[in-house]
Amino acid sequence: MNDALIDELRLRADRLSAQAMDVMFKRPFWLERFGEHGRKNSYQDSSFHMAYLLEALTSDEPEVIRRYATWLRGLLNSHGMCTRHLDDNFEQLQAVISREVASASAAVSMLQEGRNALVYAEGPGRALQLAAPALVRAVLASATSLDADDVADHLSYLADAAELRHTERLVKYVQFMQGAFARRGAAGRERELLQAIAAALETAAPETREAAAKVLAAALAEVTP
Amino acid sequence: MRSLDIDILRSRYLAAQLNGERREALRLIVEEGLDHGIDPAVLRRDIVAAAQLEIGRLWQENRISVADEHMATAISQVVLAYLYQRSKAAKARGHSIVVACVEGELHDLPARLVADALDLEGYDVRFLGANVPTNHLLRALSDKPVDLVVLSVTISFNVPSARAAVTQLRAAHPDLKIAVGGGAARFAPDLCRQLGSDLVASDADTLIAAVNGLWSSK
Numbered sequence: 001m002n003d004a005l006i007d008e009l010r011l012r013a014d015r016l017s018a019q020a021m022d023v024m025f026k027r028p029f030w031l032e033r034f035g036e037h038g039r040k041n042s043y044q045d046s047s048f049h050m051a052y053l054l055e056a057l058t059s060d061e062p063e064v065i066r067r068y069a070t071w072l073r074g075l076l077n078s079h080g081m082c083t084r085h086l087d088d089n090f091e092q093l094q095a096v097i098s099r100e101v102a103s104a105s106a107a108v109s110m111l112q113e114g115r116n117a118l119v120y121a122e123g124p125g126r127a128l129q130l131a132a133p134a135l136v137r138a139v140l141a142s143a144t145s146l147d148a149d150d151v152a153d154h155l156s157y158l159a160d161a162a163e164l165r166h167t168e169r170l171v172k173y174v175q176f177m178q179g180a181f182a183r184r185g186a187a188g189r190e191r192e193l194l195q196a197i198a199a200a201l202e203t204a205a206p207e208t209r210e211a212a213a214k215v216l217a218a219a220l221a222e223v224t225p
Numbered sequence: 226m227r228s229l230d231i232d233i234l235r236s237r238y239l240a241a242q243l244n245g246e247r248r249e250a251l252r253l254i255v256e257e258g259l260d261h262g263i264d265p266a267v268l269r270r271d272i273v274a275a276a277q278l279e280i281g282r283l284w285q286e287n288r289i290s291v292a293d294e295h296m297a298t299a300i301s302q303v304v305l306a307y308l309y310q311r312s313k314a315a316k317a318r319g320h321s322i323v324v325a326c327v328e329g330e331l332h333d334l335p336a337r338l339v340a341d342a343l344d345l346e347g348y349d350v351r352f353l354g355a356n357v358p359t360n361h362l363l364r365a366l367s368d369k370p371v372d373l374v375v376l377s378v379t380i381s382f383n384v385p386s387a388r389a390a391v392t393q394l395r396a397a398h399p400d401l402k403i404a405v406g407g408g409a410a411r412f413a414p415d416l417c418r419q420l421g422s423d424l425v426a427s428d429a430d431t432l433i434a435a436v437n438g439l440w441s442s443k
Contacts, residue, residue, distance in 0.1 A: 048382065051382060055384055058388075059419045068381065071285075074285060075287075079287055
């Protein structure tokens, strides 16, 4: 049924996946955090996403991309990324494919299956993921100097830490961002960002506050003099 | 041996692997395993194969590097060769099997485990190893026909290669039995239907039982 779409995606896979990564790498964060080696790996990852998308479409089996997404999330987390980074990559692929490929709704839907699989099924991680859009809006409304991607990333790292019940990777990310903000001439921005998240959480639902409490405390401990 | 003792032996074996201690790993298998009466098949499954799954998990969690994983796997290759030599083979069953990793699949330890086990079950087995180009697989079968091909796919990224291999094998040998085995079977539900193979299994024991079942009523 999707044979023509699959053929076209296969033919253009490298170019489409690179275009998606080009958009992501407009953020200075990526090179700062992961360097040229990370860029090379990210572009390769994006082409792997296309391979799994093609396999899911060929076998007409969304479970292929769902399992790929959750497996890859674990792998990327262990390399210092958060769930949102993978979700963003899939989102950029959806955008590029919608724009560049005719009648691509099946591919966009299949990628959405992958994105949906990145939402935790239950637990504190899920609570934070679902509350994230509203929290981002609240934080940006109260602290206009903050960048939306930075805020969203922080919330994703918090959600991942809450779900995994350890803060080691979150702490490393906070330490990196402290340094990154200082290099940009914005020392203190990391503390400001975390405090803005803490303030936004005060008006969030109790389960969201509870989900964030321990992990946010660990993050704040890194930036509190 | 109690299951706790097996767990302890596996932990010690894994530690030896990750320290690059080939002799110690083999010593554990021989002196703590075989000399204690543990069947080589149990050692292959519950020590070597189980440790390999743990190695995969450690790599995924970025706790060991690719080099560590290769070193540990190379140690298990030596151990498997030793266990094969120390195993008693069953009477010949009169069926021939080729075991091969599909094109692009570099993880050959799981396939090796299956090849050894099938050989010891009494089958005439040719093991072609890792990353076998599909056209070379076809050539191997036209030189010397077999009753069954077992295609090994560890990572789901290589499922398209498996699909191509099954399709081309079927076209060239309509009566050939084809089995697909490996970790990828856990990843993709309904893989058998998707690929058009006769059997699919994600672990060696299940695959071997299914292979034995192919000819048991004949």
